[in-house]
Amino acid sequence: MTQMGLISVRKLAAGGLSLVCQGPSRFSIQKRCLGDAAQPNRTSDTSDTLENTGIDRILSEAALRRKRRAEWKRKQEGGYLDHLIVNVRAGIGGDGCVAFHREKFKPYGPPSGGNGGIGGSVYISPSPHVTTLVKVPRRITAGPGGNGTGTWQHGRVGSDTIILVPYGTIVREIVDSRRAQDAWEAEEESYNDQGLSEEDRRKKMRERRWIHYPEYEEDNLERGEFQEAEARFANEEKQRRWAEMQRRKNPIFAEFDILEDIDPEVTKRKELEELHRPLGLSRSKAKGVLVAAGGAGGHGNPHFLSSTNRAPKWATRGHDGTRVTLELELKLVADVGLVGFPNAGKSTLLNALTKRRVTVANYAFTTLNPQVGTVRVFKDGDCDGANGIVEETSVERARARGLLGAGIEENSRLQRSPHANEEEIFRFTIADNPGLISQASENVGLGHAFLRSIERARALVYIVDLSGERPWDELQILHDELEAYKPGLSSKCRLVIANKADLLGPPPAQRTLDKEHSSDDSADESNVDQDKLDEAKVEEAKQKLAHLRAWVQTHLGPLDVIPASAKHRQNLRRIVKSLVGYVDESRQQQIAASRSGELQPFST
Ligand SMILES: Nc1nc2c(ncn2[C@@H]2O[C@H](COP(=O)(O)OP(=O)(O)OP(=O)(O)O)[C@@H](O)[C@H]2O)c(=O)[nH]1
Numbered sequence: 001m002t003q004m005g006l007i008s009v010r011k012l013a014a015g016g017l018s019l020v021c022q023g024p025s026r027f028s029i030q031k032r033c034l035g036d037a038a039q040p041n042r043t044s045d046t047s048d049t050l051e052n053t054g055i056d057r058i059l060s061e062a063a064l065r066r067k068r069r070a071e072w073k074r075k076q077e078g079g080y081l082d083h084l085i086v087n088v089r090a091g092i093g094g095d096g097c098v099a100f101h102r103e104k105f106k107p108y109g110p111p112s113g114g115n116g117g118i119g120g121s122v123y124i125s126p127s128p129h130v131t132t133l134v135k136v137p138r139r140i141t142a143g144p145g146g147n148g149t150g151t152w153q154h155g156r157v158g159s160d161t162i163i164l165v166p167y168g169t170i171v172r173e174i175v176d177s178r179r180a181q182d183a184w185e186a187e188e189e190s191y192n193d194q195g196l197s198e199e200d201r202r203k204k205m206r207e208r209r210w211i212h213y214p215e216y217e218e219d220n221l222e223r224g225e226f227q228e229a230e231a232r233f234a235n236e237e238k239q240r241r242w243a244e245m246q247r248r249k250n251p252i253f254a255e256f257d258i259l260e261d262i263d264p265e266v267t268k269r270k271e272l273e274e275l276h277r278p279l280g281l282s283r284s285k286a287k288g289v290l291v292a293a294g295g296a297g298g299h300g301n302p303h304f305l306s307s308t309n310r311a312p313k314w315a316t317r318g319h320d321g322t323r324v325t326l327e328l329e330l331k332l333v334a335d336v337g338l339v340g341f342p343n344a345g346k347s348t349l350l351n352a353l354t355k356r357r358v359t360v361a362n363y364a365f366t367t368l369n370p371q372v373g374t375v376r377v378f379k380d381g382d383c384d385g386a387n388g389i390v391e392e393t394s395v396e397r398a399r400a401r402g403l404l405g406a407g408i409e410e411n412s413r414l415q416r417s418p419h420a421n422e423e424e425i426f427r428f429t430i431a432d433n434p435g436l437i438s439q440a441s442e443n444v445g446l447g448h449a450f451l452r453s454i455e456r457a458r459a460l461v462y463i464v465d466l467s468g469e470r471p472w473d474e475l476q477i478l479h480d481e482l483e484a485y486k487p488g489l490s491s492k493c494r495l496v497i498a499n500k501a502d503l504l505g506p507p508p509a510q511r512t513l514d515k516e517h518s519s520d521d522s523a524d525e526s527n528v529d530q531d532k533l534d535e536a537k538v539e540e541a542k543q544k545l546a547h548l549r550a551w552v553q554t555h556l557g558p559l560d561v562i563p564a565s566a567k568h569r570q571n572l573r574r575i576v577k578s579l580v581g582y583v584d585e586s587r588q589q590q591i592a593a594s595r596s597g598e599l600q601p602f603s604t
């Protein structure tokens, strides 16, 4: 083949691929791969062999590029993170202001310092657009309140921070951490570190709490009104600290699950609660769960006005915001979890069943994080995943179409959903997981930390490559790994999908094509031979499947084994029907148990 010095692949606006190869012999081919692959649009008279080699090269380059992209993404995202401890600190309140109103002919106006603004609070809220905790920072703060200013202007309120976490996250407050628990403890610690004397300590404490009019500090300290205000302030502070200690006795606990989506009664109750919320209270859904409230703003000097003190020359500083240490644990709530070896076709199945698009590639560990998709089941038992061959790239799609003929539809990514006007009858979520391999429990491969995320799945599904040598060995390893992770977990497996069944037996569309194009007698004879060969292959495939079924019955119990092809969307309706049955049954049980108060929803 001609040496190719430079190959560049450009995506055309129309969605096709433009390939430009330039070599030392100034040889160049331009080819559009979109459209009918059987009749490519050639601009040079190169042979078919050269063309095929070129496509092979493109395919391998595309695979390499995808691999590189996945590795880059893995580095960017920092992997999958499902457990995290974060330190949260709400915003500090703004300081009050000491000021006096000044006007022409009014040299001694009343005190006019504004109050400080409240510090921002920190909320935590689930988001469907987040799938891992990697992006959650370890230290979270909210904006400080603004300081009050003259002419009675109060400071602005600090900006709130909302921590977005994936659905399935559990939030727990850690109350016995070694860090300072509240602002008072932190203050004491800092004074101890500095080794201050009792007097210096009192001075510093005062500085942290009070603001004096310039050059009036000493005067203020001697005034009875200031001493009274200081005593009152100390009392309030004690009460605040006591209230904070009481709050800690009920540490924050929040669980973001989707029970309300499946139990209509829960949804209705929540809607009613929201509707009858007293006026003036913030809507709970808007920001999520409050985990740390912002500190109150300080008082401006008008606050200390009394009949005996008409010109108070002091104000207070803002209070510190609440500090909490939170433990976030992600346990993805998917109704069904896919468990299989790398390359078994888990991501292909997710793509085929849902609208979610996950990278599919012919190398191990393409999927690094659990990915959840929603299966919408329609009246005719179908769902709205990709509607045709689930291929990796447009070149492969075009090629497969060329090879397999018109028997298989084109990928629906370019088509309108055929279910647009149909009635949806059921909906459930399905999680595609990274591949599980032997010794995953000893952290080989990607380990099995991700299994924690599907521990709470209603049903697990084994997916094996039926075209492999001994799919039953894969099943044994998967079963053992689940048990090594958590004894009894394998009993959640309800189904075995024997994927890539299309690779066994003859390629049906190829046969049809061969028959269509052959007209002479010798071709008929060769077709007879081919038919015999095909029958033998089919028989072999049937035996393999029967063996797998028998093995499952003896070793794993009465699990259903469904042969399927995720790539060519074969037998998916049967899979969906079984899954709907398992999920519905489990939901009904859960709803009944939570209504009778026996079980907390998604208890861990
Ligand atoms: N012929 C055939 N190929 C399939 C089928 N399902 C998946 N494949 C191919 O198998 C390869 C691996 O598919 P993936 O869906 O990425 O496999 P996976 O289990 O998600 O792999 P990891 O993410 O690495 O764990 C891809 O090249 C798919 O095109 C199928 O039903 N038939």
Ligand SMILES: [Mg+2]
Pocket (backbone or CB within 6 Å): 346, 347, 348, 359, 360, 366, 367, 432, 433, 434
């Ligand atoms: Mg995958």
